[in-house]
Amino acid sequence: xxxxxDFAKLPARIAQWAAPLYCLQLQVMGIDALLMAAHxxxxxxxxxxxxxxxxxxxxxxxxxxxxxxxxxxxTPAGDxxxxxxxxxxxLGARHWMGYYxxxxxxxxxxxxxxxxxxxxxxxxxxFAAAEPNTLAGQELIRALDLVTTDxxxxxxxxxxxxxxxxxxxxxxxxxxx
Numbered sequence: 511x512x513x514x515x516d517f518a519k520l521p522a523r524i525a526q527w528a529a530p531l532y533c534l535q536l537q538v539m540g541i542d543a544l545l546m547a548a549h550x551x552x553x554x555x556x557x558x559x560x561x562x563x564x565x566x567x568x569x570x571x572x573x574x575x576x577x578x579x580x581x582x583x584x585t586p587a588g589d590x591x592x593x594x595x596x597x598x599x600x601l602g603a604r605h606w607m608g609y610y611x612x613x614x615x616x617x618x619x620x621x622x623x624x625x626x627x628x629x630x631x632x633x634x635x636x637f638a639a640a641e642p643n644t645l646a647g648q649e650l651i652r653a654l655d656l657v658t659t660d661x662x663x664x665x666x667x668x669x670x671x672x673x674x675x676x677x678x679x680x681x682x683x684x685x686x687x
Contacts, residue, residue, distance in 0.1 A: 511535050512543055516678040520547060523556030524674070527569065530599045538603045544678070545624075546570070546603050548670035549631060552663065558595055567592035570602025577601065606631055613637075622646055625664055629654035632663040 512535065517528030524531075524547050531543045550556060553571040560566065565573050567581075572592050574581035580601075583591040591597055609630045613623035616637065629636035635657040645653050654664045 512678060517547075519677045520674055521551075521556070521677075524551055527556065527595055527599065530596045533596070534599055534603050537600055538607060541603045541607060543603075544674050545628075545667075545671050546599065546606065547674055548667045549602070549606070549628070550599070551670050551674075552667050558593060558598070560593075568598035568602075569595055570598050572598060572601055572605070576605075613640075616640060617643070619646065622650055625651050625654055625668070628667045629658050629664040632658045 512532070514528060514532045517531055518525050520528075527547075527550070531547055534541055534546060535543045550569045553566070554561065554569055556569065558569050561571055562573065565575055567574055567577075567590060574592065577592060580591050585591055585594065592601070606627060610623060610627040613626040613630065614620070616626065617623045617640070622640075626636055626640045629639065633639075636654055639654050639657045640650065651664050651668070655661050658664060660666075
């Protein structure tokens with residue numbers, strides 16, 4: 511688990527979300543909050559925005575077509591629920607863990623399952639790109655990147671994750687779902 515103070519060592523655009531990232535570790539069993547920070551950095555550079563043609567919501571760019579029941583939900587103040595950083599980060603992580611559990615059924619190697627999940631978070635075609643089962647490691651990441659945004663999503667998220675890990679003094683190798 512990453513200490514709350516360690517999040518302050520990350521770039522300011524991510525460090526500002528330290529509290530919800532820290533709490534995430536307590537709410538979603540086995541989640542790697544630093545990996546979620548890397549996703550968040552790739553998705554929005556730490557900005558809480560509407561993107562992806564109006565369909566991506568918040569820091570984790572939750573697609574309103576996936577989160578249909580919450581897509582028009584509003585807080586008492588009139589803001590979209592999906593734009594609340596606490597809700598957004600939590601739902602993004604839960605969504606990620608669901609993909610990870612599916613990926614572990616395809617691959618027993620947690621590192622390969624993690625790569626598949628990172629790509630799947632960005633592109634629904636990632637599971638198909640993970641075939642054949644003989645692909646692994648960097649070869650798998652290259653195949654997955656071919657179906658993602660800018661053809662580098664998986665490798666870029668992993669690079670950010672490792673960079674963030676160096677800033678705080680180390681990372682886990684794989685999520686412990």
